[in-house]
Amino acid sequence: MQLSFQQLRAQLLEVALSLAIVGVAHAAPSLPTGSRLYAPCVVCHQPNAWGSPDGAIPSLAGQQARYLEKQLAVFRSGARVDTAMQVVAAHQTFSNQHDIVSLASYLSGLDANPNPVEGTGEHLRVGQELYAHICAACHGADGRGERGNRVPRIAGQHYPYLRRQVELAANLHKDLAPPEMTSALRGMPPQEKDALADYISRLSNSATLLDSNRPDGAGISSRPISP
Numbered sequence: 132m133q134l135s136f137q138q139l140r141a142q143l144l145e146v147a148l149s150l151a152i153v154g155v156a157h158a159a160p161s162l163p164t165g166s167r168l169y170a171p172c173v174v175c176h177q178p179n180a181w182g183s184p185d186g187a188i189p190s191l192a193g194q195q196a197r198y199l200e201k202q203l204a205v206f207r208s209g210a211r212v213d214t215a216m217q218v219v220a221a222h223q224t225f226s227n228q229h230d231i232v233s234l235a236s237y238l239s240g241l242d243a244n245p246n247p248v249e250g251t252g253e254h255l256r257v258g259q260e261l262y263a264h265i266c267a268a269c270h271g272a273d274g275r276g277e278r279g280n281r282v283p284r285i286a287g288q289h290y291p292y293l294r295r296q297v298e299l300a301a302n303l304h305k306d307l308a309p310p311e312m313t314s315a316l317r318g319m320p321p322q323e324k325d326a327l328a329d330y331i332s333r334l335s336n337s338a339t340l341l342d343s344n345r346p347d348g349a350g351i352s353s354r355p356i357s358p
């Protein structure tokens with residue numbers, strides 16, 4: 132039987148991953164549990180958990196712990212679809228709730244990425260207005276999410292990843308996110324989705340946030356010049 136590229140990649144990954152987890156557990160028993168469990172993730176999410184440099188793989192650092200726990204569970208159950216992550220989450224580590232909690236708590240305690248990949252910056256005013264009207268109620272004006280209700284931090288997430296999630300939330304993952312969110316995104320024109328994702332990717336940059344909150348919107352189309 133001819134394996135598809137995806138099947139092959141999945142199998143290779145599984146082998147590599149099992150070896151990595153076992154290897155790391157033996158080689159470094161003294162490492163704290165969280166960073167030891169994170170070791171097999173480094174290849175994609177990077178050592179500081181800031182995601183891939185091209186912004187396709189999300190940053191996990193500083194994310195709400197309970198949201199992370201839930202994501203590992205839904206990748207494992209198949210409710211959230213992604214080949215790489217479903218293979219990762221199928222590993223036996225993720226049948227152990229204690230390990231999931233340790234890993235999520237480790238990641239949420241890391242410093243968030245200060246330099247995420249951003250969008251073009253062309254329509255930030257539109258993004259800001261949409262965000263304030265539809266999204267801030269749950270994700271917070273600062274985009275940091277909320278622990279109790281497992282609302283994710285989205286501020287400072289990479290633009291390419293956010294843009295894809297905004298699309299997926301309206302279609303593929305529509306049963307995971309609340310209906311208020313998915314219905315708002317479903318009818319939204321692509322340019323508005325671009326603007327929203329761009330604005331959110333810049334939310335953790337406090338200088339941009341302050342500027343964009345000024346009534347005249349001064350400064351929202353340009354990044355602050357660093358000293």
Ligand code: HEC
Binds near residue numbers: 173202216219283
């Ligand atoms: C082969 C590459 C790869 C590896 C290894 C990997 N990931 Fe991922 N991860 C991804 C990709 C790609 C996505 C984005 C999936 C999507 O678009 O829905 C992702 C998404 C995630 C998300 C969802 C983030 C969010 O904001 O919703 C979590 C949580 C996550 N990974 C945790 C982990 C952990 C923990 C490990 C290690 C045990 C790991 N990943 C290993 C590629 C990888």
Ligand code: HEC
Binds near residue numbers: 265269284309312
């Ligand atoms: C009713 C509350 C609510 C509203 C309103 C809402 N969200 Fe969400 N959002 C959530 C929750 C809860 C999740 C986590 C869903 C899950 O567990 O998979 C989420 C997930 C997301 C994600 C995925 C994050 C990741 O790391 O993958 C993005 C992106 C997002 N929301 C963007 C938005 C945008 C943009 C808006 C405004 C158009 C919005 N949300 C409005 C509650 C909300």
